[in-house]
Amino acid sequence: GQNIDQPTEMTATEGAIVQINCTYQTSGFNGLFWYQQHAGEAPTFLSYNVLDGLEEKGRFSSFLSRSKGYSYLLLKELQMKDSASYLCAKSSGGSTLGRLYFGRGTQLTVWP
Amino acid sequence: EAGVAQSPRYKIIEKRQSVAFWCNPISGHATLYWYQQILGQGPKLLIQFQNNGVVDDSQLPKDRFSAERLKGVDSTLKIQPAKLEDSAVYLCASSLGKGETVYNEQFFGPGTRLTVL
Numbered sequence: 599g600q601n602i603d604q605p606t607e608m609t610a611t612e613g614a615i616v617q618i619n620c621t622y623q624t625s626g627f628n629g630l631f632w633y634q635q636h637a638g639e640a641p642t643f644l645s646y647n648v649l650d651g652l653e654e655k656g657r658f659s660s661f662l663s664r665s666k667g668y669s670y671l672l673l674k675e676l677q678m679k680d681s682a683s684y685l686c687a688k689s690s691g692g693s694t695l696g697r698l699y700f701g702r703g704t705q706l707t708v709w710p
Numbered sequence: 711e712a713g714v715a716q717s718p719r720y721k722i723i724e725k726r727q728s729v730a731f732w733c734n735p736i737s738g739h740a741t742l743y744w745y746q747q748i749l750g751q752g753p754k755l756l757i758q759f760q761n762n763g764v765v766d767d768s769q770l771p772k773d774r775f776s777a778e779r780l781k782g783v784d785s786t787l788k789i790q791p792a793k794l795e796d797s798a799v800y801l802c803a804s805s806l807g808k809g810e811t812v813y814n815e816q817f818f819g820p821g822t823r824l825t826v827l
Contacts, residue, residue, distance in 0.1 A: 602752075631815075639820065640714075640801060640818035640819055640820050640821055641753070641801075641818050642818070643815050643816075643817070646815065685752050685753075687752070689814070696741060696758075696805060696807065696814035696816075697755060697758060697765075697766055698743075698753075698755065698816060699755075700752030700753050700754070701752050702750070702751050702752050703750075703751070703752050
């Protein structure tokens with residue numbers, strides 16, 4: 599397996615900052631994706647990291663450390679609409695280039 | 711730009727029956743994926759096509775599941791016969807699949823929610 603591990607649930611209040619961590623098996627790594635999935639809907643792309651460091655996109659940022667097999671998604675100025683499941687996915691290389699291995703997802707609940 | 715289309719959106723069948731799902735990817739996308747997402751879990755890849763060829767079907771239960779993409783555009787996924795544990799959302803995704811892209815962002819369809827009774 600790819601040992602993609604992320605917390606099952608998190609809660610936070612509106613306006614706060616939350617960090618969702620993800621660890622993965624470092625072998626066969628070709629990039630790390632974060633997707634957002636609202637209940638009953640398809641996953642939508644949030645971010646992609648292939649090099650170490652922080653990628654910032656408005657209220658959302660994603661960080662990657664390839665040597666540690668670690669990534670996090672940082673959500674700032676939380677809004678009620680951010681309540682969703684956040685999926686960490688590792689992209690593979692080699693003969694299965696582009697294949698995504700997903701974690702179980704972190705269910706984030708934002709309270710008013 | 712039209713997104714990934716899937717039908718039907720919902721399907722309820724009894725165990726041992728057959729069912730088929732259809733997917734039409736984004737125009738020009740060479741790579742098509744079928745995922746199974748069981749409630750409370752992340753999507754699990756069942757099969758990946760590059761144009762009309764299979765790239766990876768290592769996680770596809772081939773005794774009951776089959777998929778095809780005959781003309782390299784739309785695709786069908788079939789389950790025959792269905793089991794209770796097949797109850798899940800079946801997601802189709804597509805990507806450009808070009809080697810020169812920085813990354814292969816996958817775009818997902820709305821999914822088909824299958825309930826097997």
